[in-house]
Amino acid sequence: MRIKPTFKRNNHLLSVADLGTQELRDILHLMKLLKDAEREGVRLPLLKDKVLGMIFEINSTRTRISFESAMTQLGGHAEFLSTRTLWVGEGHESMRDTAEVISRMTDGVIMRCESQETMELFARYSYVPVFNGMTLDYHPTQALADVFTMMEHLPNTPLQDMTIMYMGDNNAAYDHNTPVQTELMHMAARLGMTYIACGPQEMLVCDRDKQMFQKLAAESGSGARLIETTDPYEYIADVDFTVSDAFCEGSDETSETTRRRRALLYPAYQVSQQLVDAGKPRLGVMHCLPGKRGEEIADEVWDGPNSLLFEEAENRLNAQKAIVTWFMYTDPVGEAAQRYHMGRVQGFLHQAKRETPAGKYLIDHSEC
Numbered sequence: 086m087r088i089k090p091t092f093k094r095n096n097h098l099l100s101v102a103d104l105g106t107q108e109l110r111d112i113l114h115l116m117k118l119l120k121d122a123e124r125e126g127v128r129l130p131l132l133k134d135k136v137l138g139m140i141f142e143i144n145s146t147r148t149r150i151s152f153e154s155a156m157t158q159l160g161g162h163a164e165f166l167s168t169r170t171l172w173v174g175e176g177h178e179s180m181r182d183t184a185e186v187i188s189r190m191t192d193g194v195i196m197r198c199e200s201q202e203t204m205e206l207f208a209r210y211s212y213v214p215v216f217n218g219m220t221l222d223y224h225p226t227q228a229l230a231d232v233f234t235m236m237e238h239l240p241n242t243p244l245q246d247m248t249i250m251y252m253g254d255n256n257a258a259y260d261h262n263t264p265v266q267t268e269l270m271h272m273a274a275r276l277g278m279t280y281i282a283c284g285p286q287e288m289l290v291c292d293r294d295k296q297m298f299q300k301l302a303a304e305s306g307s308g309a310r311l312i313e314t315t316d317p318y319e320y321i322a323d324v325d326f327t328v329s330d331a332f333c334e335g336s337d338e339t340s341e342t343t344r345r346r347r348a349l350l351y352p353a354y355q356v357s358q359q360l361v362d363a364g365k366p367r368l369g370v371m372h373c374l375p376g377k378r379g380e381e382i383a384d385e386v387w388d389g390p391n392s393l394l395f396e397e398a399e400n401r402l403n404a405q406k407a408i409v410t411w412f413m414y415t416d417p418v419g420e421a422a423q424r425y426h427m428g429r430v431q432g433f434l435h436q437a438k439r440e441t442p443a444g445k446y447l448i449d450h451s452e453c
Protein backbone atom coordinates (compact mmCIF):
# COMPACT_ATOMS: atom_id res chain seq x y z
CA MET A 86 0.00 0.00 0.00
CA ARG A 87 1.28 3.44 -0.87
CA ILE A 88 2.26 5.53 2.16
CA LYS A 89 0.27 8.73 2.32
CA PRO A 90 2.49 11.80 2.72
CA THR A 91 1.69 13.69 5.90
CA PHE A 92 0.74 16.92 4.19
CA LYS A 93 0.25 19.98 6.31
CA ARG A 94 -2.18 22.71 5.28
CA ASN A 95 0.60 24.81 3.85
CA ASN A 96 1.63 22.03 1.47
CA HIS A 97 -1.46 23.12 -0.49
CA LEU A 98 -2.64 26.57 -1.54
CA LEU A 99 -6.27 26.65 -0.45
CA SER A 100 -6.30 30.23 0.86
CA VAL A 101 -3.52 32.78 1.31
CA ALA A 102 -4.53 32.88 4.98
CA ASP A 103 -2.86 29.45 5.34
CA LEU A 104 0.53 30.86 4.38
CA GLY A 105 2.80 32.87 6.66
CA THR A 106 4.21 36.29 5.84
CA GLN A 107 7.66 34.99 4.89
CA GLU A 108 6.24 32.32 2.57
CA LEU A 109 4.05 34.91 0.82
CA ARG A 110 7.06 37.20 0.42
CA ASP A 111 9.14 34.31 -0.93
CA ILE A 112 6.50 33.39 -3.53
CA LEU A 113 6.25 37.06 -4.59
CA HIS A 114 10.04 37.18 -4.93
CA LEU A 115 10.03 33.97 -6.99
CA MET A 116 7.48 35.62 -9.31
CA LYS A 117 9.94 38.44 -9.91
CA LEU A 118 12.84 36.05 -10.60
CA LEU A 119 10.77 34.06 -13.11
CA LYS A 120 9.39 37.17 -14.79
CA ASP A 121 12.91 38.66 -15.09
CA ALA A 122 14.07 35.45 -16.80
CA GLU A 123 11.09 35.47 -19.18
CA ARG A 124 11.76 39.11 -20.09
CA GLU A 125 15.25 38.11 -21.20
CA GLY A 126 13.84 35.24 -23.26
CA VAL A 127 15.03 32.58 -20.80
CA ARG A 128 12.64 29.75 -19.98
CA LEU A 129 13.68 27.57 -17.08
CA PRO A 130 12.67 23.87 -17.20
CA LEU A 131 12.14 23.73 -13.45
CA LEU A 132 9.16 21.37 -13.78
CA LYS A 133 10.47 19.24 -16.65
CA ASP A 134 8.15 16.25 -17.22
CA LYS A 135 5.94 17.15 -14.23
CA VAL A 136 2.19 16.92 -14.73
CA LEU A 137 -0.45 19.27 -13.37
CA GLY A 138 -4.05 18.01 -13.27
CA MET A 139 -6.57 20.80 -13.82
CA ILE A 140 -10.07 20.04 -12.54
CA PHE A 141 -12.66 22.64 -13.55
CA GLU A 142 -16.28 22.52 -12.45
CA ILE A 143 -16.84 26.16 -13.54
CA ASN A 144 -15.75 28.22 -16.56
CA SER A 145 -12.51 30.17 -16.59
CA THR A 146 -10.44 32.16 -19.06
CA ARG A 147 -7.46 33.59 -17.12
CA THR A 148 -6.95 30.88 -14.49
CA ARG A 149 -7.09 27.96 -16.88
CA ILE A 150 -4.89 29.48 -19.58
CA SER A 151 -2.32 30.89 -17.15
CA PHE A 152 -1.83 27.52 -15.43
CA GLU A 153 -1.56 25.68 -18.75
CA SER A 154 0.93 28.19 -20.15
CA ALA A 155 2.90 28.22 -16.89
CA MET A 156 3.36 24.44 -16.97
CA THR A 157 4.45 24.45 -20.64
CA GLN A 158 6.89 27.34 -20.09
CA LEU A 159 8.42 25.45 -17.13
CA GLY A 160 8.90 22.28 -19.17
CA GLY A 161 5.96 20.34 -17.76
CA HIS A 162 2.47 19.48 -18.92
CA ALA A 163 -1.01 20.50 -17.81
CA GLU A 164 -3.96 18.19 -18.28
CA PHE A 165 -7.38 19.85 -18.42
CA LEU A 166 -10.08 17.76 -16.70
CA SER A 167 -13.62 19.04 -16.85
CA THR A 168 -15.91 17.59 -14.20
CA ARG A 169 -18.39 17.10 -17.07
CA THR A 170 -16.13 14.37 -18.48
CA LEU A 171 -14.81 12.78 -15.27
CA TRP A 172 -16.64 10.02 -13.41
CA VAL A 173 -17.17 12.27 -10.44
CA GLY A 174 -20.42 13.30 -8.84
CA GLU A 175 -23.79 12.11 -7.68
CA GLY A 176 -24.32 8.46 -8.66
CA HIS A 177 -20.72 8.11 -9.88
CA GLU A 178 -17.34 8.27 -8.15
CA SER A 179 -16.88 10.18 -4.91
CA MET A 180 -14.61 13.21 -4.72
CA ARG A 181 -12.51 11.35 -2.16
CA ASP A 182 -11.81 8.48 -4.57
CA THR A 183 -11.29 10.91 -7.46
CA ALA A 184 -8.62 12.66 -5.37
CA GLU A 185 -6.94 9.35 -4.56
CA VAL A 186 -6.80 8.40 -8.26
CA ILE A 187 -5.88 11.72 -9.91
CA SER A 188 -3.22 12.57 -7.35
CA ARG A 189 -1.46 9.22 -7.97
CA MET A 190 -1.05 10.17 -11.65
CA THR A 191 -0.01 13.82 -11.34
CA ASP A 192 2.49 15.99 -9.47
CA GLY A 193 0.02 18.74 -8.54
CA VAL A 194 -3.66 19.60 -9.01
CA ILE A 195 -5.36 22.93 -9.58
CA MET A 196 -9.09 22.84 -8.97
CA ARG A 197 -11.93 25.31 -9.50
CA CYS A 198 -15.22 24.41 -7.87
CA GLU A 199 -17.98 26.23 -6.02
CA SER A 200 -17.61 24.63 -2.62
CA GLN A 201 -14.59 25.24 -0.39
CA GLU A 202 -15.55 22.03 1.47
CA THR A 203 -15.16 20.02 -1.76
CA MET A 204 -11.74 21.62 -2.31
CA GLU A 205 -10.67 20.79 1.24
CA LEU A 206 -11.95 17.22 0.90
CA PHE A 207 -9.96 16.76 -2.30
CA ALA A 208 -6.83 18.19 -0.65
CA ARG A 209 -7.24 15.88 2.37
CA TYR A 210 -7.07 12.78 0.15
CA SER A 211 -4.52 14.09 -2.34
CA TYR A 212 -0.92 12.84 -2.47
CA VAL A 213 0.21 16.01 -4.24
CA PRO A 214 -0.17 19.77 -3.67
CA VAL A 215 -3.61 21.18 -4.47
CA PHE A 216 -4.06 24.77 -5.67
CA ASN A 217 -7.37 26.55 -5.24
CA GLY A 218 -8.25 27.99 -8.66
CA MET A 219 -11.24 29.72 -7.01
CA THR A 220 -14.13 28.63 -4.87
CA LEU A 221 -17.00 30.82 -3.74
CA ASP A 222 -14.90 31.63 -0.63
CA TYR A 223 -11.30 32.10 -1.73
CA HIS A 224 -9.18 32.97 -4.77
CA PRO A 225 -5.54 32.83 -3.61
CA THR A 226 -3.84 32.79 -7.02
CA GLN A 227 -5.64 36.01 -7.98
CA ALA A 228 -4.62 37.79 -4.76
CA LEU A 229 -0.96 36.85 -5.26
CA ALA A 230 -1.01 38.22 -8.83
CA ASP A 231 -2.71 41.40 -7.60
CA VAL A 232 -0.12 42.18 -4.93
CA PHE A 233 2.70 41.41 -7.36
CA THR A 234 1.16 43.90 -9.83
CA MET A 235 1.08 46.51 -7.06
CA MET A 236 4.75 45.90 -6.23
CA GLU A 237 5.68 46.28 -9.90
CA HIS A 238 3.70 49.51 -10.21
CA LEU A 239 5.28 51.10 -7.13
CA PRO A 240 8.68 49.38 -6.94
CA ASN A 241 10.10 51.82 -4.39
CA THR A 242 7.17 51.71 -1.98
CA PRO A 243 7.30 49.08 0.79
CA LEU A 244 4.12 47.02 1.08
CA GLN A 245 3.56 48.45 4.57
CA ASP A 246 3.21 51.91 3.01
CA MET A 247 0.65 50.88 0.38
CA THR A 248 -3.07 51.60 0.65
CA ILE A 249 -5.67 49.58 -1.24
CA MET A 250 -9.28 50.68 -1.55
CA TYR A 251 -11.62 47.83 -2.48
CA MET A 252 -14.69 49.24 -4.25
CA GLY A 253 -18.14 47.75 -3.81
CA ASP A 254 -19.05 44.54 -2.07
CA ASN A 255 -16.73 43.90 0.90
CA ASN A 256 -19.21 41.69 2.72
CA ALA A 257 -18.75 37.96 2.13
CA ALA A 258 -21.89 37.37 4.21
CA TYR A 259 -24.22 39.57 2.08
CA ASP A 260 -26.01 38.31 -1.05
CA HIS A 261 -22.94 37.48 -3.14
CA ASN A 262 -19.66 35.67 -2.52
CA THR A 263 -16.50 37.79 -2.59
CA PRO A 264 -13.51 35.40 -2.97
CA VAL A 265 -11.12 37.99 -4.43
CA GLN A 266 -12.01 40.63 -1.84
CA THR A 267 -11.62 38.16 1.02
CA GLU A 268 -8.19 37.00 -0.13
CA LEU A 269 -6.98 40.55 -0.77
CA MET A 270 -7.88 41.36 2.82
CA HIS A 271 -5.87 38.33 3.96
CA MET A 272 -2.88 39.47 1.89
CA ALA A 273 -3.11 43.01 3.27
CA ALA A 274 -3.30 41.71 6.85
CA ARG A 275 -0.31 39.40 6.42
CA LEU A 276 1.85 41.96 4.58
CA GLY A 277 1.02 45.06 6.64
CA MET A 278 -0.89 47.01 3.98
CA THR A 279 -3.73 49.44 4.68
CA TYR A 280 -7.01 48.03 3.41
CA ILE A 281 -9.94 50.39 2.92
CA ALA A 282 -13.31 48.73 2.42
CA CYS A 283 -15.44 51.17 0.43
CA GLY A 284 -19.05 50.31 -0.28
CA PRO A 285 -22.65 50.71 0.79
CA GLN A 286 -23.33 50.16 4.49
CA GLU A 287 -24.80 46.69 3.84
CA MET A 288 -21.62 45.64 2.05
CA LEU A 289 -18.98 46.68 4.58
CA VAL A 290 -16.85 43.95 6.13
CA CYS A 291 -18.70 41.28 8.13
CA ASP A 292 -17.61 40.56 11.73
CA ARG A 293 -16.10 37.18 10.85
CA ASP A 294 -13.76 38.77 8.28
CA LYS A 295 -12.89 41.69 10.57
CA GLN A 296 -11.80 39.21 13.23
CA MET A 297 -9.80 37.24 10.67
CA PHE A 298 -8.04 40.41 9.50
CA GLN A 299 -7.05 41.30 13.06
CA LYS A 300 -5.94 37.71 13.77
CA LEU A 301 -3.68 37.50 10.68
CA ALA A 302 -2.25 40.98 11.27
CA ALA A 303 -1.52 40.16 14.94
CA GLU A 304 0.06 36.75 14.10
CA SER A 305 2.31 38.44 11.54
CA GLY A 306 3.00 41.54 13.63
CA SER A 307 2.45 43.37 10.34
CA GLY A 308 0.72 46.52 11.61
CA ALA A 309 -1.92 46.22 8.85
CA ARG A 310 -4.88 48.58 9.16
CA LEU A 311 -8.51 48.02 8.17
CA ILE A 312 -10.64 51.12 7.48
CA GLU A 313 -14.24 51.28 6.28
CA THR A 314 -16.08 54.01 4.44
CA THR A 315 -19.24 54.46 2.43
CA ASP A 316 -17.76 57.51 0.65
CA PRO A 317 -15.29 56.81 -2.20
CA TYR A 318 -13.92 60.36 -1.89
CA GLU A 319 -13.17 60.27 1.85
CA TYR A 320 -9.72 58.65 1.55
CA ILE A 321 -9.04 58.78 -2.20
CA ALA A 322 -6.13 61.24 -1.80
CA ASP A 323 -4.25 58.56 0.23
CA VAL A 324 -5.09 55.55 -1.93
CA ASP A 325 -2.46 53.81 -4.10
CA PHE A 326 -4.77 51.25 -5.73
CA THR A 327 -8.49 50.91 -6.27
CA VAL A 328 -9.56 47.29 -6.71
CA SER A 329 -12.91 46.29 -8.20
CA ASP A 330 -14.71 43.09 -9.05
CA ALA A 331 -17.80 42.50 -11.17
CA PHE A 332 -20.86 43.97 -9.50
CA CYS A 333 -23.33 41.43 -10.92
CA GLU A 334 -21.31 38.94 -13.02
CA GLY A 335 -23.28 35.77 -13.69
CA SER A 336 -26.35 37.01 -11.83
CA ASP A 337 -29.88 36.55 -13.08
CA GLU A 338 -30.45 39.99 -14.62
CA THR A 339 -34.21 39.70 -14.19
CA SER A 340 -34.14 39.02 -10.44
CA GLU A 341 -35.03 41.50 -7.71
CA THR A 342 -31.73 40.71 -5.90
CA THR A 343 -29.70 41.75 -8.94
CA ARG A 344 -31.75 44.92 -9.43
CA ARG A 345 -31.26 45.89 -5.79
CA ARG A 346 -27.58 44.99 -5.83
CA ARG A 347 -26.88 47.04 -8.95
CA ALA A 348 -28.79 50.03 -7.54
CA LEU A 349 -26.63 49.93 -4.38
CA LEU A 350 -23.33 49.67 -6.26
CA TYR A 351 -23.79 51.57 -9.51
CA PRO A 352 -22.96 54.37 -10.10
CA ALA A 353 -21.97 55.18 -6.48
CA TYR A 354 -18.99 52.77 -6.34
CA GLN A 355 -17.87 52.94 -9.94
CA VAL A 356 -14.23 54.02 -10.42
CA SER A 357 -15.05 57.10 -12.48
CA GLN A 358 -12.67 59.56 -14.15
CA GLN A 359 -13.72 62.08 -11.52
CA LEU A 360 -12.62 59.72 -8.72
CA VAL A 361 -9.30 59.01 -10.45
CA ASP A 362 -8.71 62.75 -10.91
CA ALA A 363 -9.19 63.24 -7.16
CA GLY A 364 -6.51 60.62 -6.40
CA LYS A 365 -2.71 60.44 -6.64
CA PRO A 366 -1.24 60.83 -10.15
CA ARG A 367 0.12 57.23 -9.98
CA LEU A 368 -3.16 55.76 -8.65
CA GLY A 369 -3.42 52.22 -10.04
CA VAL A 370 -6.86 50.98 -11.09
CA MET A 371 -7.30 47.22 -10.81
CA HIS A 372 -9.97 44.61 -11.55
CA CYS A 373 -9.55 40.82 -11.54
CA LEU A 374 -11.74 40.49 -14.67
CA PRO A 375 -14.06 39.47 -16.17
CA GLY A 376 -15.87 42.76 -15.67
CA LYS A 377 -18.43 44.93 -17.32
CA ARG A 378 -16.97 47.97 -19.07
CA GLY A 379 -18.69 51.14 -17.94
CA GLU A 380 -20.13 49.55 -14.81
CA GLU A 381 -17.46 48.83 -12.15
CA ILE A 382 -14.99 51.09 -13.96
CA ALA A 383 -15.82 53.93 -16.38
CA ASP A 384 -14.83 53.22 -19.97
CA GLU A 385 -12.25 56.03 -20.17
CA VAL A 386 -10.58 54.78 -16.95
CA TRP A 387 -10.62 51.16 -18.15
CA ASP A 388 -8.47 52.12 -21.16
CA GLY A 389 -6.79 55.13 -19.51
CA PRO A 390 -3.26 55.72 -18.16
CA ASN A 391 -4.12 54.63 -14.60
CA SER A 392 -5.48 51.25 -15.68
CA LEU A 393 -3.47 48.17 -14.63
CA LEU A 394 -6.19 45.77 -15.77
CA PHE A 395 -4.23 43.92 -18.41
CA GLU A 396 -0.91 43.95 -16.54
CA GLU A 397 -2.85 42.32 -13.70
CA ALA A 398 -4.30 39.70 -16.05
CA GLU A 399 -0.85 39.02 -17.54
CA ASN A 400 0.59 38.61 -14.06
CA ARG A 401 -1.73 35.67 -13.48
CA LEU A 402 0.76 33.75 -15.64
CA ASN A 403 3.74 34.93 -13.56
CA ALA A 404 1.89 34.11 -10.36
CA GLN A 405 1.04 30.58 -11.53
CA LYS A 406 4.64 29.95 -12.58
CA ALA A 407 5.85 30.89 -9.11
CA ILE A 408 3.08 28.93 -7.36
CA VAL A 409 3.60 25.67 -9.23
CA THR A 410 7.39 26.00 -8.89
CA TRP A 411 7.21 26.76 -5.16
CA PHE A 412 5.01 23.76 -4.42
CA MET A 413 6.06 21.25 -7.09
CA TYR A 414 9.78 21.74 -7.76
CA THR A 415 12.02 18.92 -6.57
CA ASP A 416 15.79 18.60 -6.89
CA PRO A 417 16.77 16.74 -10.08
CA VAL A 418 17.31 12.99 -9.78
CA GLY A 419 21.05 12.20 -9.84
CA GLU A 420 22.63 11.01 -13.09
CA ALA A 421 23.74 7.74 -11.49
CA ALA A 422 20.12 6.85 -10.64
CA GLN A 423 19.04 7.80 -14.17
CA ARG A 424 21.76 5.59 -15.69
CA TYR A 425 20.96 2.69 -13.37
CA HIS A 426 17.24 2.62 -14.21
CA MET A 427 17.78 3.25 -17.94
CA GLY A 428 20.24 0.36 -17.98
CA ARG A 429 17.77 -1.97 -16.26
CA VAL A 430 14.93 -1.12 -18.65
CA GLN A 431 17.03 -1.14 -21.83
CA GLY A 432 18.73 -4.37 -20.78
CA PHE A 433 15.36 -6.03 -20.26
CA LEU A 434 13.95 -4.77 -23.60
CA HIS A 435 17.05 -5.91 -25.46
CA GLN A 436 16.76 -9.52 -24.34
CA ALA A 437 12.94 -9.74 -24.33
CA LYS A 438 11.30 -11.62 -27.19
CA ARG A 439 9.07 -8.98 -28.73
CA GLU A 440 8.25 -7.81 -32.19
CA THR A 441 9.28 -4.15 -32.25
CA PRO A 442 6.98 -1.87 -34.26
CA ALA A 443 9.99 -0.38 -36.04
CA GLY A 444 11.13 -3.90 -36.99
CA LYS A 445 8.05 -4.43 -39.14
CA TYR A 446 9.11 -1.69 -41.52
CA LEU A 447 12.86 -2.21 -41.54
CA ILE A 448 14.20 -2.37 -45.07
CA ASP A 449 17.04 -4.78 -45.70
CA HIS A 450 19.84 -2.84 -47.47
CA SER A 451 22.37 -5.69 -47.40
CA GLU A 452 21.97 -6.39 -51.17
CA CYS A 453 22.34 -2.74 -52.20
Ligand code: CP
Nearest residue numbers: 145146147148373374
Ligand atom coordinates in the same frame (compact mmCIF):
# COMPACT_ATOMS: atom_id res chain seq x y z
N1 CP B 1 -10.05 36.46 -12.57
C1 CP B 1 -10.29 35.18 -12.90
O1 CP B 1 -10.18 34.27 -12.08
O2 CP B 1 -10.59 35.00 -14.21
P1 CP B 1 -11.19 33.65 -14.84
O3 CP B 1 -12.52 33.41 -14.18
O4 CP B 1 -11.31 33.94 -16.30
O5 CP B 1 -10.25 32.52 -14.56
